[in-house]
Amino acid sequence: MRCTLILAAAFFVTALALPARAVEKSKVEKIDFVRVIKPLLESSCVKCHGADRFHGDLRLDTKELAFASFGDLGRLIVPGKPLKSTLYTTSVLPDDDPLAMPLRDRDKLTKEQTEQLRLWIEQGAEWPEGVTLKRIDKVFFSIAASVFQRSCLKCHSMAKADGGVRLDNRMDAFKGGTKGPTIKPFDPAASTVFTSLSSPSVHDKNPPRLLTDEDIAFIKEWIRQGAVWPDDQKFIGTDSPAAEKPGQK
Ligand code: HEC
Ligand code: HEC
DSSP states (O other), X not given: OHHHHHHHHHHHHHHHHHHHHHHXXXXXXXXXXXXXXXXXXXXXXXXXXXXXXXXXXXXXXXHHHHHHOEETTEESOOTXXXXXXXXXXXXXXXXXXXXXXXXXXXXXXXXXHHHHHHHHHHTTOOOOXXXXXXXXXXXXXXXXXXXXXXXXXXXXXXXXXXXXXXXSBHHHHHSEETTEESOOTTOGGGOHHHHHHHSTTTTSSSOOTTOOHHHHHHHHHHHHTXXXXXXXXXXXXXXXXXXXXXXXX
């Protein structure tokens, strides 16, 4: 009797779980080239693989050139096959590999960013006609960290986590609050860390001091490029690069 019950229960649980998993799989979002992939490549790759400089003979600035590019390791983009596309495989090489891309960049791509590259290629590497890429300045984590340290940590760290928000460490900073994700990579409009600075009600009583329009623009652009917060800098502290000034390269 007990055995039958357990079996019945197991069957019931399985029956419930199966469709749920199927739904989850089909829910994988279609990656939007213009919103996600373009700013990522423009900020991390185009300065070395664009019109001015094209190391290894690879160019990423137009669709035609990107799809025709071929290096020692193979083709840059093979639609549907991320593991055969060096655009993806070189960006997931270990940091100490001499071909790990972006080369000599102190902020390597994050897992979220390389996942977007992988999914985009897997979904067919759609690149709308006529969309070209230009080099844009990367907003390094050190810049975001220095804004947080200067203007936010007073109220958003361990000692005082106003609104339940902490920005002094990576894990808490990315955790969502009741009003949605604090930091949603690639999507400033959905990240309260940005929207709270432009919506009047949140910081009315005690606006963050020393925060300039330029700082807000940096935070927005940092999120748009993918909100890189390196794994080895989990905390914003005295020995982090947070002491550097915004704008430093
Ligand atoms: C600071 C300059 C620099 C940046 C930034 C950079 N690259 Fe490179 N890349 C190079 C150089 C230099 C080479 C040639 C290396 C060689 O041939 O030894 C190269 C080669 C490559 C190759 C060719 C590998 C092969 O031999 O087939 C790929 C693919 C590549 N880069 C992708 C990227 C991607 C994707 C990004 C951005 C995530 C990126 N690169 C950012 C400098 C850079
Ligand atoms: C003087 C204290 C203070 C400073 C400095 C401060 N905040 Fe806040 N922040 C608050 C308080 C209080 C709340 C909670 C407001 C509420 O619950 O209505 C809050 C809420 C938030 C939220 C939650 C969003 C929401 O809609 O509730 C975010 C995100 C946030 N702050 C980001 C920041 C950022 C980014 C900075 C620095 C640029 C910053 N804060 C600086 C006091 C501060």
